[in-house]
Amino acid sequence: MSIDIETARRVAKLARIAVPEKELPELANEFSAILGFIEQLNEVDVDGVEPMTSVTPQRLKRRDDVVNDGSQQAAVLKNAPDAREGFFAVPKVVE
Amino acid sequence: MSELSKLKISEARDALKKGEVTSVELTQACLSEIEKADALGAFVHKTPELAMDMAKAADANKAGGDLNGIPLGIKDLFCTKGVPSQAASGILEGFKPEYESTVTTQLFADGAVMLGKLNMDEFAMGSSNETSVYGNAVNPWKRGNDDAQLTPGGSSGGSATAVAADLCLGATGTDTGGSIRQPAAFTGITGIKPTYGRVSRWGVVAFASSLDQAGPMTKDVRDSAIMLKAMSGHDPKDSTSADLAVPDFEAALTGDIRGKTIGIPKEYRMDGMPEEISKLWEDGTTMLKDAGAVIKDISLPHTQYALPAYYVIAPAEASSNLARYDGVRFGHRATLDAGDGITEMYEKTRAEGFGNEVKRRVMIGTYVLSAGFYDAYYNRARKVRALIKRDFENVFADGVDAILTPATPSSAFELGAMKDADPVQMYLNDVFTVTTNLAGLPGIAVPAGLDKNGLPLGLQLIGRPWEEGDLLNTAYALEQSLQFVAKPNRWW
Numbered sequence: 170m171s172i173d174i175e176t177a178r179r180v181a182k183l184a185r186i187a188v189p190e191k192e193l194p195e196l197a198n199e200f201s202a203i204l205g206f207i208e209q210l211n212e213v214d215v216d217g218v219e220p221m222t223s224v225t226p227q228r229l230k231r232r233d234d235v236v237n238d239g240s241q242q243a244a245v246l247k248n249a250p251d252a253r254e255g256f257f258a259v260p261k262v263v264e
Numbered sequence: 265m266s267e268l269s270k271l272k273i274s275e276a277r278d279a280l281k282k283g284e285v286t287s288v289e290l291t292q293a294c295l296s297e298i299e300k301a302d303a304l305g306a307f308v309h310k311t312p313e314l315a316m317d318m319a320k321a322a323d324a325n326k327a328g329g330d331l332n333g334i335p336l337g338i339k340d341l342f343c344t345k346g347v348p349s350q351a352a353s354g355i356l357e358g359f360k361p362e363y364e365s366t367v368t369t370q371l372f373a374d375g376a377v378m379l380g381k382l383n384m385d386e387f388a389m390g391s392s393n394e395t396s397v398y399g400n401a402v403n404p405w406k407r408g409n410d411d412a413q414l415t416p417g418g419s420s421g422g423s424a425t426a427v428a429a430d431l432c433l434g435a436t437g438t439d440t441g442g443s444i445r446q447p448a449a450f451t452g453i454t455g456i457k458p459t460y461g462r463v464s465r466w467g468v469v470a471f472a473s474s475l476d477q478a479g480p481m482t483k484d485v486r487d488s489a490i491m492l493k494a495m496s497g498h499d500p501k502d503s504t505s506a507d508l509a510v511p512d513f514e515a516a517l518t519g520d521i522r523g524k525t526i527g528i529p530k531e532y533r534m535d536g537m538p539e540e541i542s543k544l545w546e547d548g549t550t551m552l553k554d555a556g557a558v559i560k561d562i563s564l565p566h567t568q569y570a571l572p573a574y575y576v577i578a579p580a581e582a583s584s585n586l587a588r589y590d591g592v593r594f595g596h597r598a599t600l601d602a603g604d605g606i607t608e609m610y611e612k613t614r615a616e617g618f619g620n621e622v623k624r625r626v627m628i629g630t631y632v633l634s635a636g637f638y639d640a641y642y643n644r645a646r647k648v649r650a651l652i653k654r655d656f657e658n659v660f661a662d663g664v665d666a667i668l669t670p671a672t673p674s675s676a677f678e679l680g681a682m683k684d685a686d687p688v689q690m691y692l693n694d695v696f697t698v699t700t701n702l703a704g705l706p707g708i709a710v711p712a713g714l715d716k717n718g719l720p721l722g723l724q725l726i727g728r729p730w731e732e733g734d735l736l737n738t739a740y741a742l743e744q745s746l747q748f749v750a751k752p753n754r755w756w
Contacts, residue, residue: 176631184583184630185590185607186623187615196627199687203628206688207641209572213648220646224460224474224653224704225729229503244362250597257592262606 172200268293270430273334273487280333287333290433291319291377294335297431298379303756306426308340308398309348309381318377325375330490330514332375337426337435340381341388342368342478343467347378351469352396353386355617356595365467366499367436367478374494379432383422386619387586388443388471391693393421394679395621403451403676404429404752407717414676414719417447417693423481424451428752434482434491438468440475441574442697445709448481449671449722452711452750454743455481456488456736457697459729460704461506463492464499472581473504475574475701485710485740489513492732508730516733521741522556524734527664531567532696534673540715541670548668548712548723551745552738562664564655569648570699571691576632576645577702582622583629589617624687653703660728666738669696671709671722696724706732708739711748720750 177197181188188196246252251259268290271279279285295312315335322333343349343361350356368378383401385393392415393401401421403414405428416425420437424447427435437444439457448455456479463478470476480491493514498507528549533542553559591597591613598612618626632641659667673695682690700707706729709722723742727735 177627180627180631180634183634184623184627185610185614186618186627187608187611188623196624199624200628200631202686202688203575203624204631206691207572207576207632207645210569210576210641210644210648213566213569213644213651215644215647215651218647218650220643221650221653222646223504224702225504225506227461227506230500230507232500241362245593247362248359248594250591250595259592260600260604260606260609 172197172204269297269432271433272483273331273433273490276334276433277330277490287319287322287377288316290333291315291335291379294379294432301429301431301756303402304404304425304429305383305399305401306422306429306431307337307380308352308383308422311347311378311380314347315377315379318372322375322377328375329494330374331371331494333377334375334433335377335379336371337379337382337423337432338368339420339423339436339438340384341438341469342436343469344368344378344381347381349381349469350397351387352384352398353617353622354397354596354619355589355614359594363467366464366501367468367495370497371494376494382426382435385419385421386622387469387582388419388438388440389582389621389625390418391442391446391690392679392682393418395619397619400679401425402679404756405451405676405719406753406755407719413679415450415679417450417676419443420447420481424448424453427451427453427481427483429756434480434487436478436495437481438476438478439701440471440578441701442694444479444481445697445707445722445724446672446693448709449711450676450720452720452748453481453483454485454488454708454710455479456492456708456732457700457706458492458496458732459706461504462732463495464497464502464505466499466501470585472578473585474581475578485736485743486514486517488708489517489736511733513733513736516737517740518737519741519744521552521738523558524665524738525558525560525663526552526738527560527562527659527667529562529564529567529667529669531564532669534695538674541673541721544712544721544723545668545670548742548746551742552668555741555745560664562659562667564659564699566648566651566655567699570652570702571695573645573648573652574694574698574702575628575691576641577649579625579629580633580642581629583626583633586622586626589614649702652699656703656705665728666735667726669724669726671696671724675715675717675719675721700726705729706735708735710739710743710746712746713748714750
C-alpha cells in the first residue's frame with residue numbers, strides 16, 4: 170500500500186507530532202515501505218482465529234477497593250516543566 | 265585492582281561470603297574501569313557516590329542475598345529514584361523519578377550496588393543503540409585488526425557493552441523483540457528474557473506493554489540464574505505479573521539434560537544464512553545430542569509472519585504508551601510562540617523531544633489503530649500472533665522441552681552501516697528473537713563461537729512458559745560443551 174502525502178500529514182496530526190511540510194514526502198515513503206512489509210500478513214488464513222489479548226491465560230487480578238496511596242502532591246509535581254500553586258500549568262485551553 | 269571487575273557474579277559472591285574481598289573493593293574496581301571506558305559510551309549517568317554508599321552498606325550488612333555487594337549497571341529504561349532515567353530520549357531530559365522501579369527495588373533489597381545508568385536505543389526502539397539521545401554505545405569487540413567501530417546491538421547496547429568490557433559484574437536489560445538476546449549475542453555474553461509476567465514491569469518505561477520483559481545480562485548462565493531470581497516475582501503494582509513462586513534457578517543448574525527433547529525448527533533455516541551461523545547451529549545441536557538430549561526436527565509454520573505482526577503490535581502499543589509524553593507532567597516542553605495553544609504545545613514538544621525512529625513508530629502505530637485500518641492491520645496482527653503462539657503450544661504438546669535456534673542472522677555490524685537502509689532492513693535483526701516475545705516465552709542467548717573476523721556469535725534456546733529453570737539448565741549444558749572463553753582485546 171502506498172501512503173500519500175495527505176495521509177502522512179493526517180497521521181502526524183493524529184499523533185500530535187509536528188512534521189515540517191518538506192519532510193512529508195520522505196515520511197510517506199518510509200510509511201509505504203513499512204506497511205508494504207506488514208502486508209505479508211494478508212497471506213495468512215486467520216478465519217476463526219480470535220485476536221490475542223493476553224499471552225498468559227490469567228484473569229486480571231483485582232485489589233481491594235481501598236485507598237493505598239496518596240498525599241504526594243509535591244512528588245507528583247516535582248518533574249513538571251511548569252507547576253504553579255499545586256497544579257500542572259498549560260497554555261490556555263478554554264476561551 | 266582492575267582484575268576484580270572481571271569476576272563473575274558467582275565468583276564475587278563466594279569471595280565476599282568468605283571475606284576475601286569487600287564490596288567497596290569490587291565497586292572501586294568497577295568505577296575505575298568505567299572512568300577509563302568513556303569511548304565505549306556504555307554508562308550515560310554515572311553514580312559513583314551512590315555506588316560507594318551502597319557498597320559500604322552492603323559490607324556492613326550480614327543479611328543480604330546472593331547479590332549483596334555486587335556492582336551492577338542499570339539500563340536507562342528503569343526508573344531509579346533521584347537518578348536520571350531518560351529511556352535515552354530527549355523528551356525525558358532532566359527527569360528524575362520520585363520512585364524506584366520494582367526490579368531495582370528488589371535488586372537493591374538483595375544488596376546489589378548500582379554503578380550508574382546504561383545506554384540504550386531511545387525508548388528501547390532499535391537494534392543497534394544508534395537511536396540514543398546520548399550517542400552510540402560501542403561494541404568492545406573489533407573485526408580482527410580493522411579499526412571500524414561496531415554496534416553492540418540494541419536496544420540494551422550499553423548493558424551488553426558494559427558486561428562484555430568488564431565495567432560491571434552484570435546488568436539489567438529489557439527485551440521487547442530481542443533487545444536482551446541480540447546485544448548479548450553481538451558481544452559474547454549471556455542474556456535471558458523470562459516468560460512474560462515473570463518480572464514486574466512497574467517503573468520500567470513502557471514501550472509495548474504486552475511484549476516488554478526485563479531480564480539479566482551477565483558473563484555466564486549461572487550469573488543469569490542468580491540475577492533472574494532476584495529480579496522475579498509477583499508485584500501487585502503490575503497486574504500482568506504472575507502470582508507464582510520463584511524457583512531457585514541456580515539450583516536447577518545440574519548440567520544433566522539426558523532425555524530432554526530439543527526441537528530444531530526448519531523455518532529458522534533462512535535463505536542466505538551465513539555458513540558460519542548454520543555451522544554453529546549444527547555444532548550446538550550435536551553438543552546437546554552428545555549431552556544426552558533427543559533431537560527432533562520441528563515446524564513452526566507461522567515464523568515468517570512474526571516480524572510483520574510485531575511491527576503492527578509493538579508500534580500500536582507504543583503509540584498509546586508514548587501519548588503520555590505531552591510536555592505537561594515531566595520531561596521536555598517546547599518553547600512556545602505567542603498565540604500557541606495546547607495542541608501546538610503537544611506537537612512541538614513531541615517533535616523536539618522524540619528522535620526519528622520513535623516518531624516513525626508512534627506514527628505507524630497511530631495509523632494501524634486509526635478508524636478504518638484497525639481491523640485490517642491491528643486485529644489481523646493479533647490473530648496472527650495467536651497462531652504463532654499456537655505453533656509453539658503444538659510442539660511443546662508433542663514433547664519438546666526446548667528449541668535451539670541461532671540468536672541473530674549476522675555478527676555485529678558497523679555503526680552507521682544501516683544509516684541509509686530502509687527501516688525494515690534494521691528490523692530483520694530480530695527475526696529469530698521476536699517470536700518468543702509474541703508468544704510470551706522465555707528465551708536465552710548464549711555465546712557460542714567466533715566468526716571468521718573474530719566476532720562473537722550466539723545461539724538461542726527457547727523454553728516452555730514458566731520453565732526458566734529448565735531452560736537455564738539446558739543453556740548451562742550447552743555452555744559447558746561450547747567452552748566459549750574469548751574476550752575482546754582492550755582498545756579503549
